[in-house]
Amino acid sequence: MRQIPEALREQLASGVTTLCRCWRLVRADGVTLGFTDHDEDLMLDATPCRAGSGLDASEATARFGLQVDGGEVFGALADDALSEADLAAGRYDAATIETWLVDWSAPSTRLLLAVATLGEVRREGAAFTAELRSLAEKLGQESGRVYTVACTADLGDARCRVDLSAASLSASGTVASLDATATVRVAGLEAFGDGWFTAGRLAFTSGANAGLASEVKRHVVDATGVVVTLWQAMPEPIAPGDAFVITAGCDKQFATCRDRFGNAANFRGFPHIPGNDYVISHA
Template sequence: MRAVPSALQAKLDSGVTTLARCWKVTRRDGVVNGFTDHDRDLVLDGVTCRAGTGFAGSEATSRFDLSVDGAEISGALADESLTDDDLAAGRYDAAEIETWLVDWSDPSLKVLTARGTLGEVKREANAFTAEVRGLADALSQESGRLYTVRCGADLGDHRCKIDLTAAGFRGSGAVVAIDGTSDFVASGLGGFADGWFSAGRLSWTSGANTGLSIEIKLHRVSGGAVRLTLWQAMAEAIVAGDTFTVTAGCDKRFVTCRDRFANTANFRGFPHIPGNDFLIATPAQGAPGNDGLSLAPPFLPG
């Protein structure tokens, strides 16, 4: 139940109000931006909610299953508040958003009306529209553990337990030459074997993409040159001299966990589960192996 300040409730009951809506958006990197549909800036709990951004919110309808249907916000892109580059770089993906009803004549009189996260963002010219997903959206996401042959953990997480800060699993380098939008020659990684960073993570430490991270599609060593291919293009163009750090990758197979990382005790997959071919297999007269023994494959050593 929302607690409405008595002074604000009195104004609501009077029928004559001085109300505005404010939005506080907290990005995953901790940056907080504020916006309002009022005609001047308002300060809300130390956050300046900017006016003149064209920010507006649609009506939100709540269904009996607690999901929020059709809620969205829209506004204009501006260098001093929210830029197209920020959206393209994913800095607002899954950002937390709070919607407040505020008395603009006394911003201390306020009430929180909604809280959620940003979903799909659409950009067109100098404007954007963002989907607002309610807290109940988390209940509709798939959860739990899947029984698969490959590992369900991510290399270096709390289930995998590999320390990616160790020297053997981490490197740093710089862009030497550009081969394509997401393909470049790198220096500083000559001590690592071919493919060591495939499926790993690259984080930019200088250049226009500083602070952004992306998954590595392919790490190749050929003719003494190290080439990295990213899964997608960065928000800003990569240029020679940009520096980065990289961490090792894993294809989540049991043999990789065993032979490359010696981490079978923490393998989170089920490599001995029979596959579809085994499940649909039927005996054939005269075929070898019809000896009455188990058809299950032998367990892998390690």
């Protein structure tokens, strides 16, 4: 049961309230931002809540049981608060958002209404609408092991144990030219065979996208050079001369784990489970 502070209870009972909402947003990288729908900036503990962001909220829903509650916040992208580049770069993905009911005449009088994570973000010009998902959403996420033929680990993680810092599994390179928004010709990868970095990861170390990364859709070596295609366009334009570090990819099949990486002992799939073709072959 939620306990309402005595001062706030009296304020609500008075019939004349000085209430507003504040949102405290904590990104995965630790950056904390504050916003309010009041017309002046407020302090929520040590977090300044900006009024100039134009942030507001829609009607929120709450249900009994284990259903996922939800709501939305909407506002405008501003260079000094919420930037389009940060949003496109995924820096707000899965951010934690606290919603507070605050007496703006005495900000210490407040009530925590909800804690949620940032879900889908829709943009239209300079405006955005962000979905808020309650903590119940985590109950619907996959947990434990899944019995599949393919490996469920990611190459190089604690379960896989492959050392991606090895010279044969990672390399540095530079962008030589662009064939398309997410397709680049690169220099520095001539020693690696066709497809070696397919399904790998490319992280930029210089240029406008420095510090950002994307999965590799395709790595092709042909007579014209080395071409790398990313699964998605980077938030900022890629330019010739941009440096990057790229790591090998894995298709999560047992044969690849055994032959390419010599890591069969750590394979996290079940390659000998009979598939559907075997099951129906006896019908």
